[in-house]
Amino acid sequence: MAAISVRDVAARAGVSVGTVSNVLNRPDKVAPATVERVQEAISELGFVRNDAARQLRAGRSRSIGLVVLDVANPFFTDVARGAEARAAEDGLTVLLGNSDENLDREGAYLDLFEEQRVHGVLISPLGDVGDRLTRLRARGTPTVLVDRKTADHSFSSVAVDDVAGGHLAVEHLAAIGRTRIAFVGGPQSIRQVADRLEGARQAVREHPGVSLEVIDTEALSVLQGRFAGEQLRARDPADRPDAVFAANDLLAIGVLQALSMLGDVRVPADVALIGYDDIAFAAAAIVPLSSIRQPSTLIGHTAVDLLLREAAGGDDFEHEQIEFQPELIVRESTGG
Amino acid sequence: MAAISVRDVAARAGVSVGTVSNVLNRPDKVAPATVERVQEAISELGFVRNDAARQLRAGRSRSIGLVVLDVANPFFTDVARGAEARAAEDGLTVLLGNSDENLDREGAYLDLFEEQRVHGVLISPLGDVGDRLTRLRARGTPTVLVDRKTADHSFSSVAVDDVAGGHLAVEHLAAIGRTRIAFVGGPQSIRQVADRLEGARQAVREHPGVSLEVIDTEALSVLQGRFAGEQLRARDPADRPDAVFAANDLLAIGVLQALSMLGDVRVPADVALIGYDDIAFAAAAIVPLSSIRQPSTLIGHTAVDLLLREAAGGDDFEHEQIEFQPELIVRESTGG
DNA sequence: CCCGTTTTATGAAACGATTCATCCCTCACT
């Protein structure tokens, strides 16, 4: 309503606008008596700093943009929490954008963040690192890839070795004697999916007699998992795989629902099941879910670290690729 | 790097800055040929609008602040998705803040949003509607309470009748013959918790012979639920309640983990269990969870609706309280 | 061919906080 500005505060306190600004930003440079008088004026008038003006002058905002594939996936909210915690240490805020595995939405958020002149962008990109990100960074917005590594070393990134994770999962399935394995996941354009499948293929190659079938899904959601599960359930038992490796836990939960709740296929007796991410709900699933654990909070934390380092370093900054190792968590769904 | 501004674009295209602005905001007011020339200059120079300057001029930002109690709770991410969808219809963005049931964090986000001059604030407040929110609104930021109603009608709000929900849950437990009921939840300062408990108490009063015990928790998380569940498991069976009503599904899942995974208490045979919110994972829990469903996405959607209406209406705006009714969902955890 | 409209373009002013060169005082020291 009133739109109180520093000017009003200055008038009320009988000082100049410069002094008000100093009280706000470096109180130690102002005489104690003056500080108090200004503070008083501020609270009497109910003055609230206008962040837009601040940013305009500063040239950069005090936030970091984070674009994730799916906010409904607890893995990503965990990453976000890690990022938020680290950002808070430097007085920065995290803006969370949800691309929902949709290229247009991803682009919209990138545009938005760039217009906001964010400190930097953390992104779990949908497809390839396109022109988009390259241009974004070229124009001066530091960018760090999350949960994703690049072949070339043109971007900083924090990732987990998804190929190793996929290998771990299938290796485990083979170790418990399963031979007809199905990989449920998609779309393949998502690198995480492709890498996990690649790891699975490697493991299969190392075990003669073990076969791998790929069941494609449109997204990494519970619902899509349910569709895949129903398809499996409808098959003739002889024709059914004896193990399923789902590209993430949401899918795995969907498969589980279709198989053991809606159907009569027993997990793990008939079909062993393993997911990926080890979200909190995996342990509480109808059949506690084996999974591949990723250090989600740490990923977010580290990504912000890297971003700040990149922002501080000059143009000749050496991009850094950090890769964590995934961990196999065995529970009942694979006979644990 | 370069910091391209409208001025640069104007120079390049050989027009005035006003025209560039018009191309950006009302292209129909500019001759087609000119539009094209300006567009060209924009893409050649890689010009990106500076949102801070835009907002400064406009006086308001184009986003809405949303403060929730816990981002890790799927219920709130669903609310956020609903809000985001409705906001997008009006070209607005939703900024998600996570108070984590912490008063300081809640305050920090409110300050931040106010400094950002957001269009309005949606909040699921921690304790009472304090001075804080009253002042915020008095200073001109429309505010709508989410998942919470006020006794007086001083704020607009979108809520679900939590008393009715609590009643529904306990009524159901009584109907299936349980008599020694435990309410797991806390802190009581969270209105949702208090209301659900109140509803539970009402239902108990209507059923002679049914008793209610309250087990307090520090937060509404899976971990806190596990603590409560362990406490129950450690008890002598004769001394154990035969039903648990958890204040939300996260707690219920924690209780379930403690009872049936880590312990040997059978659900629902020994202890029936019902949660609240009906999050997606409830149906996939180790024992599919009965719950009280809330129309989460609709809540978010409606809250933004109300906010926009309040922002449009003048000072004499009539605050509106919308209340949805909860719905009982029966699954195996109560013998469904 | 003239006058009143309509279309198109102009550029200075404004938004509000921050910065920085500058000035004014005190005070200590010689």
Place this chain on the structure above:
DNA sequence: AGTGAGGGATGAATCGTTTCATAAAACGGG
């Protein structure tokens, strides 16, 4: 008393966009 140093305070300039009053050009009807 004079000088220099340094703490405090000042206020005009600045960031980049939008708005708006105004001007110029194009058009159409009589």
